[in-house]
Amino acid sequence: MTMSTGTLIIGACQTGVQLAASLRELGDTSPISLVGEEPHAPYQRPPLSKELHTGTVDVAALSFRTADWYQRQGISLITGERIVQLERNNDGGVATSVGGRTFRFSRLALATGAAVRRLPLEGAELDGVHYLRDASDARRLAADLATARDVVVIGGGFIGLEVAAGARTTGKRVTVLEAAPRLVGRAVAEETSDYFRAAHQRRGTNVVLDARISRLTGTGGRVAGVELADGTQVRADVVLIGVGVVPRTELAEQLGLAVENGIEVDEHGLCSDGMTVAAGDCASLPNPYARGNGGRVRMESVPHAMEHAKAAAATLLGRREPYRMLPWFWSDQADIKLQIAGLSAGFDETVLRGDPGADKFSLLYYREGRIIAADCVNSAVDFMAVRNALAHGQDIPAAAAADPGARLKQLVVAPAIV
Ligand SMILES: Cc1cc2nc3c(=O)[nH]c(=O)nc-3n(C[C@H](O)[C@H](O)[C@H](O)COP(=O)(O)OP(=O)(O)OC[C@H]3O[C@@H](n4cnc5c(N)ncnc54)[C@H](O)[C@@H]3O)c2cc1C
Known part of the structure; x- marks a missing residue:
């Protein structure tokens, strides 16, 4: 089955939905197709790590927009379809999903986001070992946490600490294992890292820095603990691995677009072909506040996803305003x-x-x-x-x-x- 559209947006989350909404706000009346591989209508991710301890993950309550809104805006939302093949020329192109569905488009936006970085650890396949990126991950994790007593978080970044803090509030025994000498070391200075270590310890979380993990151990196919290189055994009914994300660049690479820590875009969100736009977590971009990062950054935050999407939408419509947002971010840890x-x-x-x-x-x-x-x-x-x-x-x-x-x-x- 082939569908013809004006703008094809691949990736239906924070960036993709905002891009579609902004095209309409800017007066674009041509057809828009928003295609996402997840089975759910687009929803907010931040509560996934902050509200897990409530025991439920209500994806419908986290939705950005109602089904009605997509209909009224003339935006075709297609869920559960992963685009696996892309071809394009100066006039447009064709995208094909894993199920063989094809989308003919005249304009293309990549809002493919990021995927969790996986650790090649012995035992990582055991039941009770989790990653957290999407609502399905969160549901599985919430169900396991409900009955867990000992929770181990591998990775002391924001998401790991949010989950650790939530688990402590419900009385779990929580250990955070961080390979680096300090927590959230990529994002903050030592003083803030030290604060987080002390603050989580005050709340009863066991924080291990410079942790060297040998393997995850299990019984009957289910995780039972984490073994450290110095022989320490940490009990675990649930393990969350939160060691960062990698940008989803596979489709951009298929198109031969420049990719370096994300899909490279200019200050208008334009890719190296001068036609496709990319925005949000998947894109690496120049930013005037990024002098200390060599002038380019890839950001993983809701405020950036939204503003970058607006800039990319304007670019698709030929209105080029440079994107110069000041990066900002938040994290709620209980x-x-x-x-x-x-x-x-x-x-x-x-x-x-x-x-x-x-x-x-x-x-x-x-x-x-x-x-x-x-x-x-x-x-x-x-x-x-x-x-x-x-x-x-x-x-x-x-x-x-x-x-x-x-x-x-x-x-x-x-x-x-x-
Ligand atoms: C648990 C969690 C907590 C967070 N908390 C915060 C917070 O407190 N504050 C903050 O600012 N940010 C937070 N973030 C980050 C924020 O959610 C992201 O920056 C934001 O979601 C980025 O949006 P995006 O649309 O660019 O990418 P994504 O959210 O990754 O969405 C991309 C979508 O594209 C889909 N996709 C990818 N490839 C294809 C394909 N080939 N075909 C079809 N679909 C495809 C993916 O399945 C996904 O649904 C959090 C993220 C997580 C996971």
Whole structure:
């Protein structure tokens, strides 16, 4: 069966849905097909790791839009179809799904997101060992957690810590095994990592850093523990492996598009062929705030997915506005709310405000005397001040910011004109 469409969007989640909505908001009246491989209508992912301990994963309640909305907007939502083959030329192209369905399109958007990084560990195939990316993963994990006493999280990144925190609130014995010398080391400085270690330990989680895992052990096909290289055995009824994601670039590679830590796009979301757009978790892009990352980043966050999708939609319609959003992100770990503004890579100074011991502080990052980012824990006012200042190219001088009594908003200064 062949379907003809105007714009084909591959990947039906945060980015894909926003792209379709933005095309309509920008006045595009041509047919739009939004194709996703998951069986569910598009839904929000962030609650998957934050609400697991409630025991249920209600995908319908997490849906972005109703079936009615897609119909009213004239957006054909096709779920349960994985595109496996793509061909295109200057006028359009054809996509084929694993089930043999074909989609003829004139414009193409890739919103294929990311997939979990898998660990080649002995025992990883045992029942009770989980990864977490989508609603089906979350449902299986929630069901296993309901009866578990001992939970092991491999990987001390945001998702692992969110699940660990939720499991503790329901009285599980929780161990986090992190291979690096500190938690969330890729995203934050040592001070914030140290805070997370101490905060999770205060809440009763066992945190093991520099963990070297030998294998997962089991009985009767079900996981029973994790064995470390030093011989330590950690009991486990459930193991969650959360060691990051890899961008889904397979279709882009088929088209011969440039790929390097994601599908390479320019500041308009355009791929190297100058026709296809890519946005969200799957794309690597130039960003003015990414000096410390070599000028390009691949972001994994809802705010980015939404804004990048809007820019890509405008590009498809020939309206080229550069995408320059200030990166920001949040993570809720039970009662700990972290908000990050900016990108801290390349910082040369930090300023700590508040008291990590009281679960309320901000760590401000500076490079060459100017603020570039902040990690704010239960400090939404600081977060808003830094986010607004950075987005407007303003500064918050370090010396003044160090005064915990000062309100950051009142310290904001315009950049010096040189
Ligand atoms: C558990 C969890 C918690 C999170 N928490 C937060 C948070 O607190 N704050 C935050 O900012 N961000 C959070 N994120 C990240 C955020 O959800 C992602 O950045 C966002 O979902 C990216 O959207 P996307 O549409 O680009 O990619 P994805 O969400 O990965 O969606 C891509 C979709 O494309 C589909 N697809 C891929 N290839 C094909 C194909 N060939 N054919 C058909 N379909 C295909 C995939 O199945 C998927 O449904 C979290 C993510 C997870 C998994």
